[in-house]
Amino acid sequence: MNKLKIIIIGNGMVGYKFCEKLKSKSDSFKLIIFGEEPRRAYDRVHLSEYFNGKTAEDLSMSTASWYEEQEIDLHLNNPVVEVDRAAKTVSTSSGEVYRYDFLVFATGSSAFVPHIKGIEKEGVFVYRTIDDLDLIAGYAKNAKKASVIGGGLLGLEAAKALIDLGIEETSIIEFAPRLMPRQIDMAGSEMLKSMLADLGLQIYLNKNTSSIEGETNIGGLKFSDGSELATDILVISAGIKPRDELARKCGIDVGPRGGIIVDAEMQTNDPCIFAIGECALFEEMIYGLIAPGYEMAEVLASNLCAQSKSFKSFDMSTKLKLIGIDVASFGDPFINEPDCRTIVFENKHKGIYKRINISNDGQYLLGGILIGDATAYNMLLQTSVNQILLPADPEELILGSRGGEQVGAGIESLPDAALICSCEGVTKGGICSSIIDQGCETLDDIKKCTKAGTGCGGCMPMVKDLMLHTLKAQGKYVRNVICEHFNYSRQELYDLIHIHNLKNYDDVLNEFGQSDGCEVCKPLVSSLLASLWNEMILKKGNDTAQDSNDRFLANIQKGGSYSVVPRVPGGEITPDKLIVIGEVAKKYNLYTKITGGQRIDMFGAHLNDLPIIWEELIAAGFESGHAYGKGLRTVKSCVGSTWCRFGLHDSVSFAIRIEERYRGIRAPHKFKSAVSGCIRECAEAQSKDFGIIATEKGWNLYVCGNGGSKPQHALLLAADLDSETCIKYIDRFLMFYIRTADPLTRTATWLNKMEGGMEYLRNVVINDSLGMAEKWEAEIENLVSTYQCEWKEAVENPAIRKRFSHFVNAPEDKDPTIEFVEMRGQKKTPEWKKV
Amino acid sequence: MTETTTNWLAACRVEDAVENGGVCVKYGEEQIALFYFTRRNEWYATQNECPHKKQMALSRGMIGTITDEPKVACPFHKMNFSLKTGECLSGDECAIKTYPVKIEDGTVYIAVN
Incomplete structure (x- = not known):
């Protein structure tokens, strides 16, 4: 049977999603994609993360083999240049002609570039594609001052990208009197502006740029009010323009201000031609968000499979994190009195602004804005979309209950039709049914079964609440059981x-x-x-x-080699030991780097070489650093009173004592520590699982801090302790953590989940409210006294040592597939091999 | 009659294999992961390369079961593969090659063609 041919013009997120959805519904189509960019479809929503360490491959929507496996022909770098509707063919820039039965425009949009004098100068960029980002990154190396035209969502993202590139002075120029004019009101904009200013961004509102100054390269901006601003680089992010030029050329109807006109089935005025995503104009509206784009893809895929579905004007509610600040708006954020009543909460000290608009009869939530704290977003959005009756004191929706009992609209009050995951269109009813009818009992089950949370992931907290609530309602005792093999926590x-x-x-x-x-x-x-x-x-x-790393007492690295990290207690090391590290690294051709934990990592060791490398290190007095284990990593220290003119106590000696006390102890997750010799806090102890800072009278002990992806300051557990008491409290704290934390839970998260929080923890550790202190101290004492260096045992025990070879039938041979490339005079691993 | 045409590679002695774990067997330029699932008294062999990121690592993965199907988890990103069929159990399309294994006189043999 001949399959119907569908040609898709454009390989962006929506075009990709369309292929995925259509393929999951039917196998009776042959799909051919033409993309202008050289890359497979990638996640444009998280584009700024490209400057934050993510690679183009990380951002990719699919693996390279996906298209092949789905038997989709993907033509990259080969845009369609002409459509012949009479012949039902497209011609591409490489000169080939393809016939179609159906044609889908998923051409997306380009950046709208206003006509400003001097816009052609070097150093002016748009912010749209990975190529744009590469150009910006290349030029930004020599730039000290940057500007962004456009204070909307994308403009703020672009400003964040410039900050990430290391430009210190970045300005945002907005034509409107407020930031994000489509999402937030004047008061919200003011709050956001002051928070962004705190982060070092200059914000100029009501500014109309009249010309771009400079010779061949940009040097500054001139505004219509006569003022000027010096800048070395400019990013334009003043809106989007639907890519409708090809459709226009072949006589497809487009809107007066651009956009390919479609009906509710995504059909254009040619019955064989469709448009989806940001290039489509539906009811005079361009939808520049991902969720409505995916919904269009779903509608078109369904209709092609003869399942009737129509697109309805889509809710434009959004929640995002801009440069670390929550910003959300939902429903009708701008409706004003007398058409509604508004409740506003503002806390300039904490940078929080919340506004909700409720109907005049006080029954319904019409919309609102959240800045600085958007935790209530999901619940508020559902309350407004589903027209749930408001509680008597609707202000508690944004202030939280002050009476104790939780008020108002909990998840249980949502109707089954409530849309929980808007990316994949999954309702509350769908999620509950996956639990009740299909027996899902974990988040993973639900994700697999319903696809909820597989898009942006923003709905996961709500899905989890729904899961726990539904399981409880079914009378299932909800426990964090380990896995299918152990029905225990x-x-x-x-x-x-x-x-x-x-x-x-x-x-x-x-x-x-x-x-x-x-x-x-x-x-x-x-x-x-x-x-x-x-x-x-x-x-x-x-x-x-x-765990894989524990099994070989080393961390497996990209490419299959291992790293070697000896312990350097407190970060103190003698010149002789430094020389040994240098010699060993040279001898075994290892890459060396100073770590954040004040020690030295050696990378690129073959599995076979690990025992001999460690033998040499141990002979020089080193021991395992447990960088591979869930246990104590390092105890950082500042140089303290032995050298520093501000130091109050000898922080190095105390750090060494602590590191040697807790080394090797296994815990639910890794834990880190630091000791600072005075309140200047050079050791950054307040970002550690437990941190110690010297005071005039002794030591302050802080606990449950965290760096990492979600930084959290440690909290003061006790002040002005003598050394012995400090250690006693740490003993109890650690044992309490080891005994009660969930698997792979750091101390910060453990505390956040603890009922009663810090007060409770303090009571347990200091006042011994559980009566366990003595037992725990004895248990720690036992762990301390039985400590042995694992690597010493491993190299001395022939049965264990034997396992450090790559081939069982050729123990002398190393893995020949391990390769390295050169960088700055050392080696590194090559990029992941293309799959 | 297949027995005569099968090429059996003598991989190692039973006591050289790791109990409830894997070892890597060299076969010319190829690498084969050999698993001794002692708890089940079963032997499996698969390609050593994890197709997800092309890493020579499956022999260092943890083995176990999912609803009683024996499987291995790649140490890199915990991608799961069935030891019986080679099918990827983590929702991806990629599968791994599997090889028959037999034990004779304390030697482990892998069928390599």
């Missing part, structure tokens, strides 16, 4: 292993589990065994139950 299993005195993974599985384990329960049980008994982790058949 981590805490329960900890006690069971302890009481039954079990010493290896298989015994635990035989006694309390079922079937044959997996990569979730194996490392978890191994960690419990290590926390409890502190035996060499690779003994007693426990080697293969260890």
Whole structure:
């Protein structure tokens, strides 16, 4: 049978989504895509992350093999240049002609560039594609001052990108009297403006740029009010322009201000031609957001498969994080009195602005704006979209209840039709049914079953709440069970292993589990065994139950080589030991780098070389740094009173004492520490799981801080402690954490989930409210006294050492597929091989 | 009659294999991951390269089961593959090659053609 041919012009997010959706519904079409860019479809929503470490490949919507596997012909770098509607063919820039049965425009939009004198100068860019970003990054190297024209969503994203590129002075120029004029009101804009100013951005509102100054390269901007601004680079982000030129050329109807006119089935005036995404004009509206674009893709895919579906004007509510600041608007954010009543909450100290618009009878939520704190967004959006009756005191929706009981609209009050995941169009009813009818009991199950949360992921907290609520309503006792092999929580299993005195993974599985384990329960049980008994982790058949890194006592790196990280307690190291590290690294051709934890990483070791490298390091007095384990990493220190003229106590000695005390202890997750010799805090102790700062009278102990993706300051647990008391409190704190935290939960998250929070923790640790202090101190003492360097045991034990070879049948041979390339005089791994 | 045409590679001795884990076998330019699932008294062999990011790593992965289907999890990104069929169990389309295994006189053999 001949398949119907669909040609898709454009390979952006919506075009990709259309192919995915159509392929999942039917196999009776042959899809051919023509893209102008050289890359597969990528995530344009998170474009600014390209400057934040993500690669073009990370942003890609699919693997390279996806198109092949789906039997879709993908032509990149080959735009369609002409459409012959009579012959039903397209011609491409490379001169080929293809016939179609249906043609889909998914051409998206380009940046709208206003006519400003001097716009052609070097150093003026738009912000739209990865190529644009590469150009900006290249030019920005020599720029000190940057400007962005456009204070809308994309303009602010572009400004963030410029900050990420290291430009210190960045200005935003907006023609309107406020920022994000389509989403937020004047008061919200003022709040946002002052927060952005705090971050070092200059904001100019009511500014009309009249010319771009400079010779061949941009040097500054001139405004219609006569003022000027010096700038080395300019990014224009003043709106979008639908890419309708091709459609226009072949006689498809377009709107007076651009956009390919479509009906509710996405059909143009030619019945065989369709348009979706930002190039489509529906009811005189261009939809510049991803969710309506995906919905258009869904509507068209359904209709092509003879499932009737129509596009309805789409809710333009948005929630995003701009440079770390929550901004959200929903429903009708701008409706004013007398058409409604507004409730406004403003906290300039914390940078929070919230506004809700409610109907005059006080019954319904019509819309609103949230700045600085958008945690209530999902709930408010649902309340307004589904016309849920408001509680008597609707202000509590944005202020939180002050009476204790939770008020108003919880998830249970949402109707089944409430749209929870707008990217994939999944309703509350759909999610609940996946739990009730199809037996989903985890977030992963629900994701697989409904696709909810697989788009932007913003709905996941709500999906989780729905899951817990629905499971509870079904009378299921909701516990964080480990996996299908253990119907216990981590805490329960900890006690069971302890009481039954079990010493290896298989015994635990035989006694309390079922079937044959997996990569979730194996490392978890191994960690419990290590926390409890502190035996060499690779003994007693426990080697293969260890996490991949623990199994070879080293972190596996891209390409399959390993890293070597000896412990450098407190960051103090002698010249002789530095020389040894240098010599070993040279001998085994290792890449060296100073870590954030004040020690030295050596990368690129072959598995076979690990034992001999460690043998040499151990002979020089080094020991394992446990960089591979879920346990203590480093205790950073400043130089303290031994050298520093401000230092109050000897922070280095105390850091070494602490690092040597807790080294090797396994915990639910890694943990870090630091000791600062005075309040200048050079060791950054307040960003650690536990941090210590010297005071005139002793030590202040801070706990549960975190750097990483979600930084959180540590909180003061106790002040002015002597060294012994400080250590006693850390002992109790750590044991409490090891005993009760969920798997892979850092101390910060552990505390955030703890009922009663810091007050409760302080009560447990300082006042011994659980009566466990003595026991915990003894347990830690036992772990401290049984510590042994794992690497020393590994190199001395022939049975363990034997496992450090790549080939079982050629123990001398190293993995020949490991390759390195040169960079700045050292080696590095090549990029991931293309799949 | 297949027995006569099968090319069996003598991979290693049973005691050289890792209990409830994997080892890597060199076969010319190729690498084969050999798993001794001791708990189930089963042997499996697959390609050593994880197709997700093309890493020679599956022999270092953790083995286990999902609803009683034996599987291996790649140490890089925890991509799961069935040890029986080679099928990817993490929702991706990529599959891995599997090889028959037999034990004779304490030696592990892998069928390599």
